[in-house]
Amino acid sequence: MMCCPHCKAQLPDDADFCTQCGKPVNDSADIGSEDTILRDGGQRQVLPSIQMPVQPVPAPTPMQAVSGQQPTQSIPPVSPNAAPAAGQAAAAALPPNGGRGGGLKGWLSDKRNLPIIIVGAALVVALMVCGGVVYSYSGGPKSEASSSSTSQSSAPTQTETTTVSPAPTETKTVTESPSSTPTATVTQQAPAKTGLNSAKLDSIVNKYSASAVSVVPSSGDPYNSSQANSRFVASGLYLPVYLAAHNGGGSSAISYADAMMRGMNNSYGNSAISAMGGRSSLNSWLSSAGYSSTDFERAFGDVTSSSYGAENYTSPSDAARMLIAVDQMGGTGLMTYSLASEGVAAPSGATIYGHRGRGIKNAYNYFITMKTSSGATAGIAVMTQSQGQGAAAQLANEILAEVNSEL
Known part of the structure; x- marks a missing residue:
């Protein structure tokens, strides 16, 4: 200075x-x-001389002299339109x-000020970039305090939602819900019925001579007594005609067969067989369907032919399988004969549908479809010879009760 x-x-x-x-x-x-x-080109430029008027400067006050401060001068405000004094x-x-001409332009053209200009420009650019980043992050024209507060408060919220909140939900679903549901199911199914007990059923059948029983559930293994695959007189067996009629026998055969099933009517049964092409066509269908022990040699009710040795035969195993086939075709409800009138009663909670038949050789048969108390379905064929109606009904009742308890 x-x-x-x-x-x-x-x-x-x-x-x-x-x-x-x-x-x-x-x-x-x-x-x-x-x-x-x-100038740079070597050309000389002459500036006119400036006559500087002298402005009187007041002497410094004693206070200024003592403090050593620089004397100041008060300049009265000048109106934009007023001429300077x-x-x-x-x-x-x-x-x-400092007396150099050019104003702002001259200051900018001074090479000594170049570093200041560069630094200032860099600071301006940096401030603009930072301002743009802050504006974009805050999502709008918010203050720095508001943006910072929003950023700080949002981070913990996302962390809690991602890591903490799902934990209890998953734990509750995996550990509590599955543990309770299977427990309730197992408790209810504890006395679940697993299938037919052959030993118990054999002990019932073996009490009756010249008798055979077959039980075929809709699902699960069947039960066949020792004589279940033997041929017995097929008295009261209308099931083959119904199945053959509904498997390509034609509309007339179906109408006759349905009427036959409702009342165990021999006339409608014979008409259905004729509509399908006779007994040969019926026997051909039975063989192709796998009922190898079943054969029709005479018409329904033809006692004369029976006396000459022509007879209709089947096995309890074939008959029980036919009962399930009829049920699957929706024909069980047609079997409306009152078995109760024969002394055959449904077990508690169960429903039975069936036919009965009696014929030569003192044959007495029951063909029954039972809906058990637990909702299972079983086809039951009870066939006897020389036992009479009472023994046949008693055997049927014992078998029904045991099957209902097992299925």
């Missing part, structure tokens, strides 16, 4: 004029002479930057 030799004001080292009094600082400088500027002309005409 240097001081003005006239007013003692502190000035920059490179100042040529005093910013307070306007007088030249260096007396050796010839202000009245013309300044010459040499005579004493202010030199100060207004004095260029900035």
Whole structure:
């Protein structure tokens, strides 16, 4: 720093004029002479001399002298349209930057100020980039405090939702729900029925001579007594005609067969057989369907042919399988004969549908479809010879009760 030799004001080292009094600082400088500027091309440019009016500077006050502060000058406010006072002309005409001309343009063109310009431009660009990032992150024109608060509060919320919240839900689903449901199911199914007990059923059948029983459930293994595959007189067996009629026998055969099933009617049964092409067609269908022990040699009710040795035969195994086949075709409900009138009763909670038959050789048969108390379905064929109706009914009742308890 240097001081003005006239007013003692502190000035920059490179100042040529005093910013307070306007007088030249260096007396050796010839202000009245013309300044010459040499351009890059070597051409000289002569600037006209400037006559600087002298502005009186008041003497510093005692307080200023004691404190060593730089004396100040009060400049009255100037209206934009008012002309400057005579004493202010030199100060207004004095260029900035310590007496060098050019104003802002001159300051910018000064190479010594180039680093400042570069740093300032870099700071402006950095501030603009940071401002854009903050604006984008905050999602709108929010204050920094609001954006920061939102960012800080949102992070823990996402963490809690992702890691903490699902944990109890999964634990409850995996451990509690499955453990309770199977327990309830197992408890209810504890007395579940696993199938037919052959030993118990054999003990019942073996009490009756010349008798055979077959039980075929809708699902599971069947039961066949020791004589279940033997041929017995097929008295009361209308099932083959119904099945053959509903498996390609034609509409007339179906109508006759359905009427036959409702009332165990021999006439409708014979008409159905005729509509299908006679007994040969019926026997051919039985063989192809796998009922190898069943054969029709006479018409229903033809006692004369029976006396000459022509008879209809089947086995309890074939008959029980036919009962399930009829049930699957929806024909069980047609078997409306009252078995109770024969002394055959349904076990508690069960429902029975069936036919009965009696014929030569003192044959007595029951063909029964039972819906058990637990909802299972079973086809039961009870066939006897020389036992009479009472023994046949008693055997049927014992078999029904045991099957209902097992299925």
